[in-house]
Amino acid sequence: MNCLECNYNLKGSAEIGRCPECGRDFDAGNPTTYRGVDSHSVVKYTYWLTAFAASTVWIFGLFQYFVFVVARISLGHWPRPSLDDPSHINWFVSFLGWIWVVLMVLTIPLGPIVLLMLLGVGGIRSLGHDRRGHRPKMRWLVLGMLVWCLGFMLVRMDPFEVGTWLMD
């Protein structure tokens, strides 16, 4: 139960009364006088989506190293770009290499798409009167973007040339 005007959480307030934040009247018995959607669940949902979006590139990066280690075990030495073709080591590395391509195509664009979508929704909301409970979401989104960018930079820097090796 939140105020229609300022989205203040009215839980724990009197059944009928005024919003302590902006003074708008509400009646707990009349759902048209307050916002029915629990803003806490919306906030939680945004948090989880942001965390998921930020972690996609990290999951992809970790998977790369997993394939690299599996290839190392199969070969007996660390795989070298253009010399140890992932598809020629064994069927398992070849299969993981294929999953790597699918993961790259799916996860690399997914992170920014979800984050920009959440930012867009947040931006539209902030134009209205929904500012309350909105700022922590924005902080979380910015953090999510930083975490994503850091992961993307690491993948781009390609330590040990794992990406270069898999790309071959």
Ligand SMILES: [Zn+2]
């Ligand atoms: Zn209010």
